[in-house]
Amino acid sequence: MTGRREVVVAFDTPSDRRRRRFTRLVSRYGVRVQRSVFLLSGSAAELRGVWAELERVVDPAVDLLLMTAVVPGAWWQAGAVRALDVPLVAAF
Numbered sequence: 001m002t003g004r005r006e007v008v009v010a011f012d013t014p015s016d017r018r019r020r021r022f023t024r025l026v027s028r029y030g031v032r033v034q035r036s037v038f039l040l041s042g043s044a045a046e047l048r049g050v051w052a053e054l055e056r057v058v059d060p061a062v063d064l065l066l067m068t069a070v071v072p073g074a075w076w077q078a079g080a081v082r083a084l085d086v087p088l089v090a091a092f
């Protein structure tokens with residue numbers, strides 16, 4: 001399947017340095033919706049690449065990294081978050 005997909009990426013770490021690295025990296029690909037939560041859009045290959053980059057930042061002993069698909073039709077938004085300019089499609 002081709003096309004763009006939307007995912008939510010969340011990160012939690014006690015390290016300010018890793019938090020800054022995470023934020024810089026993910027900000028290149030998506031929109032910040034909370035302090036350490038981002039909405040990303042990309043092809044399956046692009047999103048796998050983002051995941052691979054994020055895995056290099058994470059310390060699995062103390063950090064939490066989550067990437068989950070946005071399910072079409074199960075999306076609500078309120079507040080001042082800028083919406084992405086692409087339609088929601090099936091997740092990979």
